[in-house]
Amino acid sequence: MKVLVIGSGGREHALVWKLAQSKGVKKIYSAPGNPGIAEIAKCIDIRADDIDALRDFALKNSIGLTVVGPERPLTMGITDTFEEAGLKVLGPSKKAAEIEGSKSFAKDLMNRCGIPTAFYKTFTNADEAKGYAERHHPPLVVKADGLAGGKGVLICPAMDEAFLAIDLIMKDRVFGDSGNKVIIEEFLTGHEISLLAITDGKTVLPLAPAQDHKPIYDGDQGPNTGGMGAYSPGPISNIIQDRVMKEVMLPVVKAMKEEGRPYKGILYAGLMITKEGPKVLEFNCRFGDPETQPILMRLNGDLLKIFMAAVEGRLSRVRFGWDKRTALCVVMASDGYPAEYEKGIQIEGLGNASKMKDVVIFHAGTAIRDGRLVTAGGRVLGVTGLGLGVKRAIKKAYKAVEEISWEGAYYRHDIGSKAVK
Ligand code: AMP
Ligand code: GLY
Numbered sequence: 565m566k567v568l569v570i571g572s573g574g575r576e577h578a579l580v581w582k583l584a585q586s587k588g589v590k591k592i593y594s595a596p597g598n599p600g601i602a603e604i605a606k607c608i609d610i611r612a613d614d615i616d617a618l619r620d621f622a623l624k625n626s627i628g629l630t631v632v633g634p635e636r637p638l639t640m641g642i643t644d645t646f647e648e649a650g651l652k653v654l655g656p657s658k659k660a661a662e663i664e665g666s667k668s669f670a671k672d673l674m675n676r677c678g679i680p681t682a683f684y685k686t687f688t689n690a691d692e693a694k695g696y697a698e699r700h701h702p703p704l705v706v707k708a709d710g711l712a713g714g715k716g717v718l719i720c721p722a723m724d725e726a727f728l729a730i731d732l733i734m735k736d737r738v739f740g741d742s743g744n745k746v747i748i749e750e751f752l753t754g755h756e757i758s759l760l761a762i763t764d765g766k767t768v769l770p771l772a773p774a775q776d777h778k779p780i781y782d783g784d785q786g787p788n789t790g791g792m793g794a795y796s797p798g799p800i801s802n803i804i805q806d807r808v809m810k811e812v813m814l815p816v817v818k819a820m821k822e823e824g825r826p827y828k829g830i831l832y833a834g835l836m837i838t839k840e841g842p843k844v845l846e847f848n849c850r851f852g853d854p855e856t857q858p859i860l861m862r863l864n865g866d867l868l869k870i871f872m873a874a875v876e877g878r879l880s881r882v883r884f885g886w887d888k889r890t891a892l893c894v895v896m897a898s899d900g901y902p903a904e905y906e907k908g909i910q911i912e913g914l915g916n917a918s919k920m921k922d923v924v925i926f927h928a929g930t931a932i933r934d935g936r937l938v939t940a941g942g943r944v945l946g947v948t949g950l951g952l953g954v955k956r957a958i959k960k961a962y963k964a965v966e967e968i969s970w971e972g973a974y975y976r977h978d979i980g981s982k983a984v985k
Contacts, residue, residue: 567868568622569594569605570612570642571633574895574928574946575853579631579867580605581924582860586868593625599937600927615642622651629654629871632829635711638849639665643829654871656849659825663816664849667747668709673823674844677815681844682750682836690734693746697726703751708733710742714778714790715902717846719751754838755982756845757798758855759805761813761833762870765826767879768813772862772886773798773805774855775983776834780902782978789902790943793979795892795954796858800837808835808842816847828874857926857946858891889922892957893948894965894979898929899972901942907931909939909970917967922950922960925968939970954983 565588569580577600583589584604595618597607610617613636622630630646632638632655641658655661662669668686673679682705687693697704706729708716716739718729726748733743760771775798780786800808812833820827832848832855851859860867865884873882898905911930914937918925926948929941945968949960958980965975 565589565628565868566591566593566626568618568627568630569601569633570618570630570637572596572598572601572612573633573853574926574943575851575856576633577601577926577928577946578857578860579633579851581926582863582867583631586866588866588868593627595621598927599930599932600925613637613640615640615645618642619645619649619651622646623649628652629868629875631655631871633850635661635664635848635850639711652872652875654875655829656827657825660820660827661849662825663820663827663831663847665711666709667707667846668745670847671747673816673819677819679812679815679844680841682752684747684749687746687748688744690730690746693730693734693748694727697723697730697748700748702726705749705751706730706733707747707749708739708743709745709747710739712739712742715739715788716742717788752836752838752843752845754836755799757800757835757837758794758852759800759808759813759833759835760852760855760859761809761831762874762879763817763827763829763831764874764877764879765817765821765828766877768809768817768831769879769882770805770809770813772796772859773800774852774859775799776852776855777976777979782976787902789897791852791854792895792897792976793893794852794855794858795890795957795980795983796855796862797886797890799983804837804842808833812842812844854893854895854946857893857948861891861924861948861950862887862889887950889950889952890954890957891948891950892954892961892980893926893946894961894975895928895943896945896947896965896968896973896975897943898939898941899974901974905942906972907938907940908933909972911937911939911944911968911970913968917947917964920960920964923964924948925964944973954980958984
C-alpha cells in the first residue's frame with residue numbers, strides 16, 4: 565500500500581520511520597516532509613494545510629492511507645474532504661477535532677461528562693475576564709481559546725500578570741482570532757503526563773505514556789514551547805492509567821459519538837496527576853510532538869496494521885506491545901526559540917551521532933542548502949535514545965546530542981531528570 569504522511573516535523577519523521585518498518589507499506593510520501601524524512605520517503609512540495617491539493621495528490625497516486633500529523637489541517641476539515649473523495653485517513657473530522665481547536669469546547673464537554681479538570685470560566689470580553697480574575701487568588705492560568713502552537717497558555721503567578729495575559733490575548737491579539745475567547749483556569753499542581761490513545765470511535769487503546777518538557781529552560785523555567793524533550797514510559801502507575809482510560813478517554817469517545825461528532829484517530833490527553841487524582845489540562849486531536857518520537861521507538865507492532873484497523877473500525881481485534889526499555893528524546897533548538905531565531909546555520913556531526921546504536925535522530929526544522937544540512941525552524945532535531953531504565957536512556961540520548969553542533973544550538977540539559985528523582 566502507498567501511504568501519505570502529512571506534516572514536516574519530528575513527529576512526522578517518527579511516523580514515517582515506523583511506518584517504513586511495516587511489511588504492507590510499498591511506498592511512503594510525505595507532504596511537505598523534511599530532509600530526514602526524505603531519506604526514507606518521497607517528499608512532495610505541498611503544504612500541510614493545502615487540503616484540496618493534498619486530496620488531488622492522494623487520488624492521483626492511489627494513496628491507501630493518509631496519516632495527518634499536525635492539528636491545523638484536522639481542525640480545517642482535511643478528514644472530511646478526504647473521506648468525501650473516498651480516501652482513507654487517520655484523524656478526526658473537523659467537528660471532532662474541535663476538542664483541540666477550541667479549549668472552551670473541550671472544557672464544556674468535560675463539564676457535561678463529569679471528566680476531572682481545573683475549574684474555569686470562558687470570556688469574550690477582556691474587562692469581564694479581569695473582573696473574574698480579581699475575585700480569585702493567583703496563581704491563575706490564562707488560555708487563548710483557539711490554536712496557538714502550544715504557546716497560548718500563560719501561567720500567571722500574580723494578578724498583574726493575569727491582567728497582562730488577558731490584554732495580550734484579547735487586546736494585542738498576539739494569537740489572532742484564537743484569542744476571541746479567553747479561559748481563566750485554576751492552577752493545578754502535581755506531575756504532568758501525556759497519555760495518547762488510538763480509537764476507531766468504539767474501541768479505545770492506550771499507547772505508552774510519555775512525559776513532555778514544555779518550558780524552554782532547565783528546571784521548567786521560562787516560556788512554554790511546543791516541547792523540548794520527552795521520554796516514555798512516563799511516570800504513571802497502571803492503576804492511574806486505568807483510571808484515566810475509565811474516567812477520561814472512554815467517556816470522551818462515548819460523548820463525542822452521542823453528540824454527533826464521532827471521534828476517530830489519536831486522542832491525546834495532557835494530564836496533571838494531582839493529589840485528588842488525574843485531571844485533564846488539555847486534549848489534542850493528534851500525536852504529540854516530541855512525545856511521538858520516544859513512543860514509536862518503543863512500539864512493538866505493525867503501525868500500518870494498527871492504523872488501518874483504527875480507520876476501518878477493527879481496533880477491538882488489534883494487539884501491540886512495548887519495548888521494556890525507556891526511550892528519551894532531547895530536542896535541539898535554534899537559539900532564541902520560542903521567540904525569534906536565525907535560520908540557515910550549518911549543522912555538524914550528524915553522521916557520527918546517527919551511527920550510534922539505539923539512537924535515532926528525528927529531523928524537525930532542517931533544510932538542505934547548497935548540499936549542506938542547515939537549520940530551518942525553531943525545533944531542529946529530536947535526538948532519541950533507548951536504554952534500560954531512564955538513567956541509561958538519558959546517557960544514550962545526551963551522548964548523541966554532544967556529537968551534534970551548530971552555532972547557537974540550544975537544548976535542555978535535564979530531560980528525564982524528574983524521573984530519576
Ligand atoms: P496546555 O497547552 O493546555 O497543555 O498547557 C501548556 C502547559 O501549561 C501544560 O503542559 C502545563 O504545564 C501548563 N498548564 C496548563 N493548564 C494548567 C493548569 N490549569 N494548572 C497548571 N498548569 C497548567
Ligand atoms: N508536545 C505537546 C504537543 O504536541 O502538543
